[in-house]
Amino acid sequence: MKKRSLIFYLFLSSLINTAAAQSDGLYDPNFAYVFDASLSNAKGLALQSNGKIVWGGGQLNVDGLYSDGSLNFTSYQSLASGELLSIATQADDKIVAVGMIQMGLEDSRIEILRLNPYGSYDNTFNSNGRLSLDPTPGFDYARSVAIQDDNKIVVACEFSAGENNSETVIIRLNSDGSMDATFAANGMFRIDVSSMWEMPNDICIQDDGKIVVAGQCTNPSVGRSGYIIRLNENGSLDSTLSGTGVFHTQFGAGCDVYDLAIQADGKYLLAGAYAVGYTHHYGLFRINPDGTTDLSFGTGGKFTYFLGTYDYGRAVEVQDDGKILFAGYHSSGYPNSSGVIFRLLNNGTLDPTFSDDGILITDLGYIYALKLQSDGKILVAGGDQGYGYGRVERFYGHKPDVTLNFDGTDDYVSIADNDATINAMTIEAWVYWTPDANTDIQFICSKSMEQMELHTAGGSGSNGIRFIPASGVYLDAYNVLPMNRWTHIAAVYDPSQALAKMYINGLETPLTNNGTNPLTTPVSNTTSDFTLGKRTGVGFNFKGSIDEVRIWNTAKTQAEIEADFTNTLNDYGQPELVAFYTFDQGMPGDTNTTDTLLYDTRLLFNGTLDNFALNSNTSNWIESYAMVIPQALPPDSISLTSFRARWNHPETGIVENYVLEVSHVSDF
Known part of the structure; x- marks a missing residue:
């Protein structure tokens, strides 16, 4: 009699609660003032x-x-x-x-x-x-x-x-x-x-x-x-x-x-x-x-x-x-x-x-x-x-890891055009989306109308993402962006290869072109400002947090994205990296009224913070929990009725909530 071998494949998705911290030795302003005369x-x-x-x-x-x-x-x-x-x-x-x-x-x-x-x-x-x-x-x-x-x-x-x-x-x-x-x-x-x-x-x-x-x-x-x-x-x-x-x-x-x-x-x-x-x-x-x-x-x-x-x-x-x-x-x-x-x-x-x-x-x-x-x-x-x-x-006891919280009303970051020419592109961002409804159209980024745009919902439906790299190219990924959870998005476009891809937490998700133009449509490279958190010149403001934004002048492969999306990137020696925003400024939840710039790591495309309050736990610099996910390992103790799931703890932060998906096939 032949025995059937069962192999279980595990995928650990993005975390809800993890821990990061601010500058070493700084007082934590999010901790209440604790005083009790009875505990002298x-x-x-x-x-x-x-x-x-x-x-x-x-x-x-x-x-x-x-x-x-x-x-x-x-x-x-x-x-x-x-x-x-x-x-x-x-x-x-x-x-x-x-x-x-x-x-x-x-x-x-x-x-x-x-x-x-x-x-x-x-x-x-x-x-x-x-x-x-x-x-x-x-x-x-x-x-x-x-x-x-x-x-x-x-x-x-x-x-x-x-x-x-x-x-x-x-x-x-x-x-x-x-x-x-x-x-x-x-x-x-x-x-x-x-x-x-x-x-x-x-x-x-x-x-x-x-x-x-x-x-x-x-x-x-x-x-x-x-x-x-x-x-x-x-x-x-x-x-x-x-x-x-x-x-x-x-x-x-x-x-x-x-x-x-x-x-x-x-x-x-x-x-x-x-x-x-x-x-x-x-x-x-x-x-x-x-x-x-x-x-x-x-x-x-x-x-x-x-x-x-x-x-x-x-x-x-x-x-x-x-x-x-x-x-x-x-x-x-x-x-x-x-x-x-x-x-x-x-x-x-x-x-x-x-x-x-x-x-x-x-x-x-x-x-x-x-x-x-x-x-x-x-x-x-x-x-x-x-x-x-x-x-x-x-x-705080560890090094900085902060991000910007956008209030969904009028907060955004404006980045002046600097004559960077984009042909093929990859846009990466960690986002934590907290809309009033999962059908809200909110822009993560935009260069101008129908250029280098990522937004939620709309034609992509509830919890969807629409990627518009060029005029008339509407690339929709359905039901891929959860609310109230850090998620990594990588959108890839190369008109010379008629190539369009989207990766969520390093895994490819199907894209549908619901636009009127083909995937060979070139990027127009307008001189408009690049904005984070709203559509350039219009609105549709993002509600939630955005972190670790990377703009590449190349179509990154899935292997390249998987290798780097949970790691702090060394931007030196990477000529295809046009701009990189780590968001590591300000002090979480504190008064940050002097921290009004978002720095590109090479200081070429610095952004200006517009309309942020910069003095509370919203519309301000806050703690970031992005980039902290466990790494799945092969399971062991496998029998016909059970197995033991295994994973590596992330190098920083703590894992409190995660999603464990199990399948008997490797490409689920």
Whole structure:
């Protein structure tokens, strides 16, 4: 009996929601002003799904934000004399917050909360959503929390160990809040790494399941120093770190460590500060996985910086490209303080592409927490100057990718004729069409009446595109342009070959000539202005966004279009490229009243912005999500009843919505 082989071909169409960003280190004007006096000196910051944000401070109080910074929920515990020190979120968006509550002049207890995604107590955790631990008669703190893949909760704690002494304790809880008996001694690992105070300020879970804790301790012989503890999954010390499972920093006296990040290569970044006389300097230290100092980083394994008097590094994160974000605050004495963000190259030197010199001084008074969103934007939490009331701000973390939004009323770009002769042509553009109806006739571009024109609908019908390269040549593609989705259009015409083609997202779509003239009709090359966003001299204004417009004096092939339409084009050495508009100007949603030119990359055919408001999220420069699509790969795990779809993630942005089409033939 013959077996029939099934081969599935996949096509991933253009995305609806992706992420791009503006200039590195610029404040994000599309993020709401976030201030809450009840979350003073906010030290907790975490992300939920769909871009939602949770942050906390004050008396174990928590706020939830939508992705634009607007308020989602408040969850005020208002526990007197309490302090929130860390927040983490589970895969199901439940929130775990940890901290302490003062019980007396010389006593505090550990407090662990689990909240539902919208801030109410989760009664499946210890029956009421709260777990209180008071293991000693002295000061006890839960300083940091991390969530394992199995939803077990790991908490780094400081237990009192007598006068002027404390020890590091790591506890692991089952998802219901009970102690995990499979971890260390009945769910609790205890160690005394110094003879005085210990502060285990951060905890992380490695990809291999090992648990890493970093903090600072005090020892009479050397003063303050940083330390790392690494445990195996079962709670035993991992002796492959420094031979004992414990590493002490070797950066001298007065070293504080507040945060930990693990690079993709397993190296540890310790964020903190160190003392020089009566001042404190920023300090970021990098340690190899075996516990030795990474001497390839900065100077002698550390990056240091001094802005003056009191500088403290409090948070560190690693970008996908390996660059390092390091944040904290600078103070010259109360109430004068400023939150500061550094971005470093992977070798520990300042990144000059971030805020011009690698250093961004914000208008926060203090930064205690830092998180990277999946779109590369930078979130920081802390307090304002003076009283330290809770603040959250967001900054751009990647290079510019912006576009123009056309209001559909009177916005357009005019480009003066410059005697460029067009014979054969290819017009490429990314468009995001937001009409009032899918039958609206709106022009993407036009040189003059019936020359180099692309418009929607009309003779091409609902969601159609009409291409008019020359007089009387009406080339219609039916039902090819979706609303509210980035789509790439490439229109090709060569009268010398009687050739006309149209490609949507790199794939050819049928064209019908409904005009009175044949495909051999030459382009008239009038001296009229070329316009984007309306028909030259008439109207039919486009509503939506246009990006990455390329005008070629040649008929590009499908292979050439497919190779380049999702890539930033190098325009040098391409004589057939007449004009190229990247639209990478302005700041998204901000006041851009001085950015009134659209630049051709070679400055030969610059355009003028006409009638744009340039001060809001419409009729202005906005974030662009064009050119970000996944690449389909051959499927695997194929059987008669199922298969696994595969694709490469785009190099920039995030994939949130896409269309997956499946067929058993390759030319669908």
